[in-house]
Amino acid sequence: MPEQSPLDLPEGDPFGPHNLPYGVFTTAGEPEHRRLGVRIGGHALDLGAAAHALGSPYAALLAQPSLNPLLAAGRTVWQDVRRAITAWVTVPAHRPQIEPLLHPLDSLTVHLPYEVADYVDFYASENHAANVGRMFRPDGEPLTPNWKHLPIGYHGRSGTVVVSGTDVVRPSGQRKTPADAAPVFGPSVKLDIEAEVGFLVGTPSEPGRPVGLGDFRDHVFGLFLLNDWSARDIQAWEYVPLGPFLGKSFATSVSAWVTPLLALEEARVAPPARDVELLPYLDDSAQDEPGGYDLRITVALNGHVIAEPPFATMYWTAAQQLAHMTVNGASLRTGDLFGSGTVSGPEVHQRGSLLELTWNGRDVLDLPEGKRTFLEDGDEVTMTAWAPGPDGTRVGLGEVTGRVRPTR
Template sequence: MPEQSSPLDLAEGDPFGPHNLPYGVFSMTGHPAERRVGVRIGNHVLDAGAAAHALGSPYAQLLAQPDLTALLSAGRTAWRDVRRALTAWVTVPAHRADIEPLLHPVESVTLHLPYQVADYVDFYASENHATNVGRIFRPDGDPLTPNWKHLPIGYHGRSGTVVVSGTDVVRPAGQRKAPSDAAPVFGPSVKLDIEAEVGFLVGVGSEQGRPVALGDFRDHVFGLSLLNDWSARDIQAWEYVPLGPFLGKSFATSVSAWVTPLEALEAARIAPPARDFPLLPYLEDGGEEEPGGLDLRIAVSINGQLVAEPPFATMYWTAAQMLAQMTVNGASLRTGDLYGSGTVSGSEAGQRGSLLELTWNGRDPLDLPDGKRTFLEDGDTVTLTAWAPGPHGTRVGLGEVTGRIVPAS
């Protein structure tokens, strides 16, 4: 009989190879309460805690947890050392006898939200997206507000409604008022939208009253995930003046089940777009040793049809600048804080990360195989996928984030 191949024998170029190793939390079928830290390798999940125990690792206690909180709070040195150990466990042949029984096919397990979300902040960091939105809603004025190129604009969202990929999204209801309406009406949103984003996960917190400098970004941020900030544009338009997003955003935010550590993205680091003028010193990144931009290639699909490919490389504000802005007033960080980049959009029509832009607020419907779309309909499934350049010509896959729209309850 031919020798059966090992799950560790991956096809060349597998985006979830040993150069990646994103973290997640899983449970076995029928045992949802028994959650374990897992690491993805190919199409399998490694039970990281069990592997650490089997190999007598000093990190067994750190990994034998029901979520990532202990690892996140352990700090950058521990993040590096655990990653090195995991890489050895899945690549050194001598470990195979211990590791292979602890690998589970991804489709055979249930994936969970891998961390407890502390606070959630969402930014507005794409110049292309902000310009498009300005042109849609302020066609006779400057598309960018006067402050936009001076600081990363953001708002505090609702951490309790961050959900893991695969969770259904109930169509939100609320007040809305079209310009032609005499008075507001109440009902399900008729302009339900997506926002293709990248979310950054804070590991180590900070002391209240002490801002986090640009150069300290990697001491606090553990990794990133794809994020879809669902948006009810009609509810948002009526409520957001003068205090900003509220019920039009707070009903659901979907994140990937996998967190890609920053160390896996070294080959994807790039310089951000050129600035028009010098920034204030706390945001000026020209002197940083490491480039702050990231070359992430995102794809947006609706019901299996590709509709956009937003490039994160074009983002005007970097993740480090967003973190610096978030804490410059002395606000503290907590383990599990999550902040989103805001909608990622490129300069071309096919690179826009929201239906608001793709259809120009409903003026130009998308022509999909199952019908035209201006905004999302009940039953639609939205999927975000992405990859980044990896070492030696490889690709680093980011875990997908998907959600299906179900009718208002």
Template sequence: MSEAHSEPHPLTLPEDDLFGPDNLPYGVFTTEDDQDLRRIGVRYGGYVLDAGAVADAAGSPHAGLLQRPNLNPLMAAGRPVWQAVRAELRSWLTDPAHADVLTHNLIRIEDVTLHLPFEVADYVDFYASEHHASNVGRMFRPDGEPLTPNWKHLPIGYHGRAGTVVVSGTPVVRPRGQRRAPGETSPVFGPTRRLDIEAEVGFVVGTPSRLGEPVPQSALREHVFGVCLLNDWSARDIQAWEYVPLGPFLGKSFATSVSAWITPLDALDAARTEPPGRSHPLLDYLDDSAAAEPCGLDLRLSVALNGHTVAEPPFSAMYWTAAQQLAHLTVGGASLRTGDLFASGTVSGPEPHQRGCLLELTWSGRDPLGLPGGERTFLADGDEVVITAWAPGPGGSRIGLGEVSGRVHPAR
């Protein structure tokens, strides 16, 4: 007679689970029986906790914030509220007194549909990896210096298109645009032939700031609600033709995918690390030599193309930190708004297998990747890209950052 195996209790997680009580990322979900009701959820193991329902049952003063259709009201409430809500969630999930209420409000993750968890206000993409910037410089300026003269003095960035930030799993339609082939004098119009990815980390702003008042590096925790994975899809041939003199436009504006889970910044305390050594003196507002805590993050990314791992970029190698990016973003007087998203730029390390885009991995198409389904230089229709990541957590644990995925659909 075979021995019956009971289903493990949803509140009992293995010690190595990436989504335990030290993580608790936020998302927004619907269920099959109520597809119009968007609810805030918290990832716990293989389940989603209906945070608003539990908060209401527990008589939490924050129940109203957790019963909204997106995270923006919670993010706008400020850090003291974020900390209080996080403490409540941890208490509910670890205190046996709440077990019955929790069990009735835990939903298997495969039984929910995840949505873009916050309304994006503005989107800024930086260029913070020295290894990525140097590789691109060597490809495009082989006879010159790899880095531009300003690169070691400020975090270079550009304003993207907030309306095309989409949640993980959203199809990515191959964009059309102008491109000019090498040696040709005139451009042609059509689908991009050099569709690429950029493995990045995004930072989501909660607390706004006033117009005209710069935000110092030391205020990062007061303004940044959490972290997500991000893929800034890029049409390299369209970008190459349009970006001089003003920078990326149509080559970047068709889709930016973000993970469905926003990891609270406080969940990444054990992942804080010193950034790389600075080779140039920095102006006061960017100088982090006397920072109260290290502002680098030890995040381990992995990039898979059609199920095959092609890169493992280390975020700890990023030259410019999120705190410096925030300070530079606002130093001219620009205000922060709840829902602002700023991204790190392509995450690349010093080794070939640590490069976070196909442009680098194939050296602009010169060295195709050998994959089980055939060689790739840039993306083909039907290709699926999945970026995952984890970070060190308390006591040797690991914090999962979920995933950001997208499949390429043909041009329309």
């Protein structure tokens, strides 16, 4: 009996031809040769080699060691390349050229697939923001007065964005509890996660020219899972009055595969109803396409599911975030990332951070390997997700994993 082709996928495989997320990998035989690829089932296709073998006009573009040249090429090229790759992996006549260029995922090393330009992180979940407000402002309104008028965010550190599988060293810094007479220095004792979705900018924009809501898909190539590791004790002492700094900048983990927005048409949904009138540059009520995405996230701690945050509940959409990020004339660069902020739903099991799940350490998570409020050294956090795809399929969004290592 002939060996089954890697392209003969089981029905419903979330990484079928309807998905085709992009990544960068190396093989054991050529560890210095970074290759641009797409994931198809349990394999990765070497795009540069495939484009060369089939005489693609995009062979030079796809032979690069990074996604950035493809990102910069723009939406028309993204569409053309996706159509070509879909044909390469679905048309039987291409199999003799394509099958030898498929590599099993478990034989590869994956890398950060793009060169990060700038990194911005937002605070777009009303459930998350309200929970934080109830914790730290119990006698006041859960949301700050500006929250429903603009997407709140901060500029992060692009140099510490790391690919899934990279260990995260517990950060040290200053912290001070209300009972302390003075701040102390040492390893964070409230190390946390934030389950987020990141968006990757492809086409740059001109300085001084804002990007409108309707231009979102001309500039944003795709999305990925993101874990914004957070040292809550360091953050609490430093963030007044300018916001997050060292409590966030030590590591941001991202998944190794970027799902193109072109694969997520069936996942588009309307955002939650807004009860505050928005300024025109943020008002998406007349947009032709819904701005939200129905992404189903699962968070596991040491292999045990602790949360299932629903991205469809996010109050601010990625298009609104991009519009706000550029409304002052700030320009986009190829490789810019922006994170959604913690994804949390209305139910306890839908909260996307340990801060919320344990209510700042008040409530203990009882796991098989021991009780948890915040992360212990050796803990491994894994986020996975999927989205609705065409004809009842699922679009797999891969995973982002990181293990906590002791302070150095």
